[in-house]
Amino acid sequence: MKILLRAIASFLIYLAAIMVGDAFSAGSSFQEGLGHAIVFGATSAVLTFPVLVGIGFFLRWVAEMLLHRPLPYRTVLPWFVHLPLSVALLFSTIPDSPETLFRRYVADDVPHSLSDLRYWQTSGFNSSIVMMSFKLDPSEFSKVLSRHEYAESSESTGVSPPNLAGWARGRPDFPITLPAAPLVYRYSYSKPTPSVGLRIRHYATKDKDQVITVWTFN
Structure with a gap:
C-alpha cells in the first residue's frame, strides 16, 4: 500500500x-x-x-x-x-521580459525606445501563432526589420492583421488591439521548408511608431 x-x-x-x-x-x-x-x-x-x-x-x-x-x-x-x-x-512559467520576447520573435537588436509590448500566443496541433504589439521611436524602426529580408507593401486606406478579430472573439482579455492610427505598412517574410513553414508579418502605422507583429509556425 x-x-x-x-x-x-x-x-x-x-x-x-x-x-x-x-x-x-x-x-x-x-x-x-x-x-x-x-x-x-x-x-x-x-x-x-x-x-x-x-x-x-x-x-x-x-x-x-x-x-x-x-x-x-x-x-x-x-x-x-x-x-x-x-x-x-x-x-519555466515565469513570464519573459519584453526584451526577451522581442529577441525571440522579432530581432536581436532591441530598440532602446521599446515600450508597451503586449504578447499573445497559442499553439495547436503542429502549429503556433504569436501576436505582439509594441511602440517605439520611428528612428529605431529599422531594427524591427534587421533579422530578415522583408517584402514591403502599403495601402493608404490601411491594412489589418488577418484573423485578429477572430482570435479576439470570445477572449475578453485579448491583449492585442489595433492602434488609433491606421496600419498602412506591411512587411512580409516567409521561409517554407519540406516539413514546416515560418511566416512573419509586421504591420506598422504611417509614422512607424506602432507595430503589430504576427508570427506563425506550422
Whole structure:
C-alpha cells in the first residue's frame, strides 16, 4: 500500500508540473495553453514517468554499490527523482521580459525606445501563432526589420492583421488591439521548408511608431 501511495503521489506531482509548464509554454496564459497541456502534457507524463522511476531505481543501485551502504530514504528516492525536472518546469512559467520576447520573435537588436509590448500566443496541433504589439521611436524602426529580408507593401486606406478579430472573439482579455492610427505598412517574410513553414508579418502605422507583429509556425 505504501508503494502504491508513493507512486500515486509522485505521479500527480509530476503530472501537475508537466501540465502547468506545457500550458504556459503553449499559450500566453494558462487558459490558452490548457487544451494543449491536456493532450500533449498528460500523454508525455504517462510515457516518461515510468522511465524516470526506472532511472531512479538504477541511480539508487549505483549509489549504494559505490557507497557500500543503503541510502537514507532509499524506498522513497527513486519515486521522486523527477523533482529537479518538475521544479525546472514550474520555474519555466515565469513570464519573459519584453526584451526577451522581442529577441525571440522579432530581432536581436532591441530598440532602446521599446515600450508597451503586449504578447499573445497559442499553439495547436503542429502549429503556433504569436501576436505582439509594441511602440517605439520611428528612428529605431529599422531594427524591427534587421533579422530578415522583408517584402514591403502599403495601402493608404490601411491594412489589418488577418484573423485578429477572430482570435479576439470570445477572449475578453485579448491583449492585442489595433492602434488609433491606421496600419498602412506591411512587411512580409516567409521561409517554407519540406516539413514546416515560418511566416512573419509586421504591420506598422504611417509614422512607424506602432507595430503589430504576427508570427506563425506550422
